[in-house]
C-alpha cells in the first residue's frame with residue numbers, strides 16, 4: 001500500500017477521511033494531533049510542552065513533531081503503507097520527512113471556509129480518536145465508538161480557531177506547492193463524508 005499524506009485546513013475532515021482510509025486499506029493512521037493530545041492527557045513531559053503551543057493555536061516546534069513521526073514510522077506496522085494526518089505542517093517538516101520516507105500521494109482536501117468554521121465550532125472529540133459533531137450527536141455526549149464522554153477540544157474555541165487558520169495559511173498551505181512540485185499532489189473537493197471518501201479511493205486506486 002501507499003505512503004499517504006493528507007493536506008487540508010483544520011476542520012477539512014482529514015481525521016475522518018484518514019480513519020476511513022486506514023480501515024479500508026488496513027494501514028496505520030498516524031495523527032500527530034492525536035499523539036500530542038494523548039500525551040497531554042497522560043501528562044507526560046512531551047504533553048506538558050505541547051499543551052502550551054496547542055492551547056494558543058500555535059504549532060509545536062518542528063524538531064519535536066519530526067522526532068515523534070520518525071519514531072512512529074520505524075514501527076513494524078508502518079512498513080507497508082501508512083496515512084499521515086496533520087503532518088507535515090511546515091516545509092521544514094516535509095523536507096525532514098522526505099529524507100526518511102517516500103511519499104506516494106498527497107491528498108489535498110479542499111473545503112469552503114464557511115464549512116470549516118461550522119465544523120470546528122460544533123466539533124466534539126473522544127480521547128480514543130473518534131470525532132463527531134453536535135449536529136450528529138444531537139445532545140448525546142458519549143462516544144459512538146467506545147462510550148467515553150466526548151469533549152470540545154480546547155483549541156476549537158473561537159479565538160484559537162482564528163489563530164489556527166492563520167497558521168494554516170502561512171505555514172501549512174505552502175505544502176500544496178511542495179507536493180505539487182514533487183508530482184504527487186491530488187486535489188479532492190470535499191462534499192459529504194461518503195462522496196469525499198469515494199473520490200479519495202479513486203485517487204488511491206489509480
Ligand code: AMP
Pocket residue numbers: 010032033034036053054057058059060061062065085086087088089093155164
Ligand atoms: P490537529 O489535531 O492535527 O488539528 O492538531 C492539533 C494541534 O496539535 C495543532 O494545532 C498544533 O498545535 C499541534 N500539531 C499537530 N500536528 C502538528 C505538526 N505536524 N506540527 C506542529 N504542531 C502540530
